[in-house]
Amino acid sequence: MKSLLLIYENAAGEPADELDGRTPLQVARCPAATRLASEGLCGVLARVPSGEGARAEALLAALMGVPRADAWRLARGPLEAEAVGADWATYPYAYRADLVTMDEGVMRDGCLVNLTRAETDQLVGTLQDALDALPARIKTVDAGHAVVMVQQDEAKLDIGFAPWLVKGVDEVPRPEGKRTQVRRKVMERAVQALDRQTINDVRVDLGENPVNALWLWGGGPQVELLEKFGGRPLKGIMLTQSAMAHGLAMSLGLPVEALASPCSASDGTAVVDAEYMAKLFKAYDVVVVYVEAPPELIRGSAADKVRMLERMDLLLTDPLLEAVKKVKHRRFVLATVPAASDGTQRARGPVLPVAVWGAHVVADEVLRWDEISCAEGELKRAEPTEVFGRLVGG
16 A cells, blocks of 8 residues: 655635635635545544644644654654754754744734845854853754754643734733743843844835734754554655754654745746656655745735635645546545644634545545535545554554
């Protein structure tokens, strides 16, 4: 059995007024995802226990057959640190760090536009000088995005909030208590270091928000993962442009190959091709493709999300489906996870559709891959472990 797991961050959404009360997935024309749903088994991922939060890193690990107890010990910060080269002996705790705009305690912009990788490197250098005394280490991950590693001997997670989740909130939840003391100190020193940076003068002149704060979240220690793929002797590989997924693959001992982002690919140019995928299916039992949410799926309007979902279907889901169809014994799982969790189990919130397609899969009556349709599928509310079992032929 050859298995393909395709996961999109933030594909699921809430009903929007501008879409006449429908979600972006309900409106988007996604023929490849529609085929997977109409010819396969569908459901939605079961809600996780209260307090654990539907975090991308934990759900991804669980969908790859990592035991639940280990999956929910993971945090985004240490996984991203793993991807960029963590020094765990010196800095045993890591956070994801985003360059943001704060205004009198209010998060004005948690996803800065037009901030380049070169500018981020320059700002990270300035921040490192300010953090040496703590001591802490900061490394660039991507434009506007870094990781901060600290000398904090703490086993508990400090997930906090992704900056886009608290944008515009009058009283942004601040780190409190002894366990978050280091995070508070790093954020305070960052504000001082970013004050009066030349980059900000230029951004303000251009009508852009200044970079005046560093927001830390997704904190946790390194986690040793002893089991993947449900303990089965399967060979796997990760394709991704996500530092988090890259770090998880490294932690599991899987090779990683770069995935071009569907949002940056040339118009009409598929992200993967059949020849490339044929080589992967020959060498590996399980191919995991993880797509970190592009800005359109985080801060975009409902219409922006619809266009991006259609683009991802055309440039990635469709060529992957065409490649898998050439394999005799195959399974294809299409799922989505949230880019970040607020750490609570809200009564409402996007449900996470999942579809299982392939050999010996008897289709249910679902016709589309969206939140409402898949909730009526035969899988109902499926645990990630159940979805993994379906993926590898269980």
